Amino acid sequence: MNIQQLLPVLFNISWQHLVMISVGSILIYLAIAKEYEPTLLLPMGFGAILVNIPFTSAITQIDPATGKAIEGALSVLYEAGISNEIFPLLIFIAIGAMIDFSPLFKKPFLLLFGAAAQFGIFFTLVMAVLLGFDLKEAASIGIIGAADGPTSIFVSSRFAPHLLGPISVAAYSYMALVPIIQPPVIRLLTTKKERKIRMEAHAKTISRTTLILFPIVVTVIAGIVAPSSIALIGFLMFGNLIRECGVLNKLSLSAQNELASIITILLGISIASTMTAERFVRLDTLMIIGLGLIAFIFDTFGGVMFAKLINVFLPEGKKINPMIGACGISAFPMSARVVHNMGQKEDQFNFLLMHAVSANVGGQIGSVVAGGLILALIPLFT
């Protein structure tokens, strides 16, 4: 018996495998040292290492001797939870239970920024088509601009499962990089005077009936207009109803903690099963990473420009600080915090946080609606 038979991995490892092991290590580093979305990037990073060691038993392999498939645990998990969309939907219950919609009810017009800031999704979709991706792939890449990991996973697992790895990495990485991506774009699009605009605060309380009715109303409206989006929006709203009903506190806490933690582990490590060298080390991956950045930049652009457009029609003293528009993305609460801090840098007595949080909550709804619309529209064009 020679050394090649004893240590076959060493003789079969390629540079692509080494690249992927490095990618996995970088994700782990970012998760631990920089705390960039550690709950997902760490399992994905470790999973990327697991699946890129030649002959790994973590993913399904074909036995060369018998030609039979030997099932790997991560492939089984992928089939059980990602390909049938169960894991992303379960995580939506957890997210729904975490979201407090009440800031939005105090300033409901800020909901519209949750629409404007989805512009990056569609801009990127067009860009991806121009770069040669087909419509389903382009939609899956565009949805990175939802700034909402589970929505990106849900849409891409349906339309482009072969791109799930790079799309998830891009979505979660850029979400963590919101404090770096958004400020220069906002500064570029606004004047110092605009960034100093103060906004009136409203100390309004919201009734329990409204908080309970909202998830039901949203689900019914979404179901009537776009039935294919009902799973996505419905699971989110179901989680929120558990939170707001007031009689299921134990379930609400379980959804926010245990369910969220367990599904996040399973989601991260299952996605990693798609991060094999053959699928990941390609020019497409670099393009997806680049397009993801474009999506986030144009989300910010859409939100800020919409605020500036509204300001044209508003009288002096009622104008909106256009930075609030940038909070219409789903990255909560990072985006709100970024804008509040930028406002305070310009004027230390300018408190934009409540408005920013309202728009940010609007962005959480907007991203799921955008995902639902993509799910409804793409089959009509393919």
Add this chain to the structure above:
Amino acid sequence: MNPLSAALEITTIGMAGIFIFMFIFYVSIRLMNKFFPDKSERKTVNKEAA
């Protein structure tokens, strides 16, 4: 239909769709706030009026 035209059409319908959805949600919130005001707030207003 060529993919670019399809993408542009999806963009138009998609953005319009999101705004329509959000506008409906906005109206719903306004209506719910109007028909189901917070009782504690209503009591305060009534007391002030008295």
